[in-house]
Amino acid sequence: MHVVSRANGCSLMAAARDLTDSDELRGATRTGLANLISHFDRWRNLSAVEALPSLIQTILDDSGYLEMWRKDRSIQAPGRLENLNELIGALDEFETLDSFLEHISLVMDNAETEDGDMVNVMTLHGAKGLEFDSVYLPGWEEGLFPHQRALDEGGLHALEEERRLAYVGLTRARQRATVSYAANRNLFGKWSSELPSRFVSELPEEHVARTSEINTTADLTEPDFDYQNIHRPDIGRRRSNWGRYAIRQRNRTYETIAVENHAPGTFQIGKRIFHQKFGYGKITDIDGNKLEVSFEKAGLKKVMGSYVEPA
Structure with missing residues (x-):
């Protein structure tokens, strides 16, 4: 499934459906995967009508996960069953799964630790409402951020949402934000040439310092640059500038780089x-x-x- 998902740029569920419709899998493996997909479809339909605790209970029963721990004779089994019961009870306080996960995220973010000197790794969504002296934002490349699939499926609306996330990430920094991107990236065992995210060109030049680990004279417009970092030492004091600058850039057009798995015409009937x-x-x-x-x-x-x- 991972091979098909990566090759076709689709979700694992879509890859699973494709595999069950092909002859790549045989016998019990194919039947088992088809049954699993059927369960997921049923649970998705139930999520629209059932209360959250009831839905999770159904999933635990249908999947056999509860029964597995009931039959387990290890010393960990009773604790696992107790944790599952506590989970179902806790879900009763929330209307949706999203609200429950948001609560868990906030609890984890606010958890006190003995050593406060540490690196926090999180998504842009998870960073909302938080601030740090220094923020590092890697992977600002076309096709990755903004994500190509989001652009293909959501168009301009998805682009605006990605741009808002970029703003969220930059404004988490009190003193300095470091944006980095690669000229070449190895994804799923394949090397591909990358271009800087369009959001990089929207940053106000007067508040940007550029450096390159390989080519110190590299420029955003050069097609053969190797690696660059963009430092913004005073972003904490000039947040609104970038916001206004980004709004002015919304009507600009950009070339989107897409990498296909196979060149057009590779597969032809009779070949x-x-x-x-x-x-x-x-x-x-x-x-x-x-x-x-x-x-x-x-x-x-x-x-x-x-x-x-x-x-």
């Missing part, structure tokens, strides 16, 4: 391919990234395009 499991064969039908292939030894099979290569 010979190789599959690591089924061997050599010819494509007889194409449905998106699903291929129907007549294999020389395995016969007619439905496979995922991410699993085959031109022969």
Whole structure:
């Protein structure tokens, strides 16, 4: 599932559905995955009508998780069952799962520790309402932030939401915010060239100091820069400047960089391919990234395009 999800840029659930519709899985594995998907669909439907404690109880029962710990004879089992019962009881105080998770997040953020000198790692959503002397914001690259999938699915509305998150991240800093991005990134075993996030170009130049670990003369407009950091030493005093600057940039157009798994035209009916499991064969039908292939030894099979290569 992870291979299909990464290759197609889709969720694990979407990858699971694709796999159950193909011949990549066999017998009990395919049946078990199909049953799991059916459970998830049922639980999702129940979430719209059932109270949260009842929903979680149903999930624990249907999944067999409660029964597993009831049958377990280890010394940890009673404690696990008690924790699950406490969880169900605690959920009764919240109307939605989101409100419960938000409460847990706040409790963890406010938890006191013996050593206050530490690094806090969190998402931009989780950072709302918090402030720190120094903030580090990595991964400001096109396709990553703003995320390409968000742009594809939500368009301008999603872009504005991503821009608001950028503002949230920058304004968490009392004294300094450091934004970093890579020219080349290894994702899922594949290297790809990256461009700085469009949000970087929206930062006011008068409050930005640029540095590069490899090329000290690198510029945002150079296509071959290697790595850069953007430091904003006085962001705590000039937050509103960036906010107004960003608003003025909303109507600008940008080139979006997308990396496809296969070049257009790679798969064509009648073309010979190789599959690591089924061997050599010819494509007889194409449905998106699903291929129907007549294999020389395995016969007619439905496979995922991410699993085959031109022969």
